Amino acid sequence: MDRNGRLRVGIAGAAGRPRIFREALSAHPRAELAALCDVTEERLDKAREHMGAVPGYLSYESMLAEAELDAVIIGTPMALHVEQAILALDQGLHVISEVPAGISLEECRRLAEAAERSRGRYIMAENCNYMKPHMTITNMVRDGLFGELYFAEGEYLHDAKALCEATPWRRVWQTGVNGITYGTHSLGPILDWMEGDRIVKISCIGSGRHYTDSGNRPFEQEDTCIMTARTEKGRLVKIRLDLLSERPTALNYTLQGTRGCYESVRHELLGAGKLFLQSGGGDDDKREWTDLMKVGRDYVPDVWRTVPEAMLGPSGHGGSDYVMMTDFLNALTEGKPSPLGIHRALDMTLPGLISRESAERDGAWLDVPDSRGWFE
Template identity: 75%
Template sequence: MNGKQQLRIGIVGAAGRPRAFKQAIADHPRATVAALCDVTEERLRQASAHFGAYPAYLSYETMLEEAELDAVIVGTPMQVHVEQTLLALKRGLHVISEVPAGVSVEECRRLVRAASRSKGQYVMAENCNYMKPHMTIANMVRDGLFGELYYAEGEYLHEVKALNESTPWRRVWQTGVNGITYGTHSLGPILDWMDGDRIAKVSCVGSGRHYADSAGRPYAIEDSCVMTAKTEAGRLIQIRLDMLSERPGALNYELQGTRGCYESVRYELLGSGKVYVKRDGEPKREWADLAEVGEAYVPDIWRGLPEAVVGESGHGGSDYVMVTDFLNALTEHKPSPIPIHRALDMTLPGLISQRSIERGGEWLDVPDSRTWE
């Protein structure tokens, strides 16, 4: 950080996903955009029109060499996350990387080595962890309201056939590979609720293939892939990924404990959901709105957010809350909110699922990245 204690941030892929982070950076008293990077002049013009007239680069390596930076936001396609993160960590810069952490187990190994040697902190930008209902449920879990947790579900249902045409990398890395290719949005909140636990083994099967792209080529990924997982503590988790089926998008979650449960409201993409908590002597079991019974458990970081921020910053305000939390940690020299091993707890099960589905759903062990150090 510089003499004024401002965290100077370079943004790669600045015309894409990181645009949702603009307001959080602008509102933070100790952070500022310092440089922008993207792959074409047109995209750089778009980024500059959105963020402002900061130094702009077509080369990521040149930005790292020439710009005075303390941190980098990696908002590029998933297959380049690791290479760009490694270059920044090698320079001792903090990294906020989009999801997933990597696209192969070997990439993830390289990431662990680099993060363990760098002065910079690694943070994975899993915004689903920061959605208001998910953070509220996390506080309720930690207060013991659901009892001992033993089961959870997560579904990411997002039809992307048109996006495959406009962003061809998706056709290769998201729908060109079979299995759970994009599972951190589902796993992130669940593993946060199951604080300290990790997935130890997985089995993955698919529903078959019923769609083809505009060139008539069948997708490698099966329409719905379902990963069943067992955690180290013996909990059961089920994850469904569907990026092709004809249906509206949905993020669905379920959590079950010995004293109660939570279910998101299906068909409401960012709805708050319903909860049931067992009360001693209670004669009936009835659902209650999370927005009402969970009010006392809403995290402070969500309280008092202006409606404009909630409506404009992306994903119901979770992008704003996530980036604010990350910047607070980095500027106050606190541990990363989603550090390297937690990021890989979310990423590695999906990578191993891709091997399992090739083997007809065989149960396979998921490596613990902590052993790689």
């Protein structure tokens, strides 16, 4: 903390996605942006255009050694997340890492070990958990309105072929591997709704390959991959990932319980969706869908009532980036637990890593490890 008791935060990969966090950092009374890091001076200049005149570093290690930080936001390519997180955790810093937590089981184990021994805390920045409809559904689930949950599905559909050309790391780590290794957007909100539960077994199959990159090479990832999963409490979950098909971006979710269900707006990225909740009257003629934000307005978290208007557009993922970072900063400055700590982050990451092997084995059902058991 600085002399005023504020959390000093550095950002790695500052010219990329983390720029959207500036508003939350600037607005927070107990945090300040203290350092930026990226790979070229040009990218640092680009970051400063959004972040202001903040000290910049071309070396991540130098930023950690010299900037007197309390926490670091890791917004770098997927393959760097674990190594950079471990470096920070081993210096006692808090880590807020973009998704997924890691790209292999071995990496995830090393990350969990580092988080276990560090006085710093690890948090994974899955913004889909913080979208307004998803947080509203969470509060309604906690209040028992859905009854006993037994099925959910999540879909992340995003034609990333052009992104793979603009950011080559995506061609390696997103469309260069099969299965649902980039699955936390789909699975994250579901595990939030299913509090205290985790995926224990999965099967993954794909639809085949119909697209090629600019070099006319088929993508290693199949166009659509479907992961069927069973949870520890016996619930059924279906996850779809599609980064190649010709279609607009969409995030689709379903939740089914004994007293009702939720369906997102399947053709809109940020739509609220509709609910059916059992009224108790038993009159089938009156069964109908109702807009989530009409029925659930009393369940919208208070934090959503103070999101700046500028953050509510697509670039801020409808405001979820602001809400997420505000929640993380509150957790770190107030000593409160984060809902996306190391083990929940791995609950969201490990099923997708296992899905790669399942897809290679024609959909074989495989067990998903529990990171909590790695330290028993």
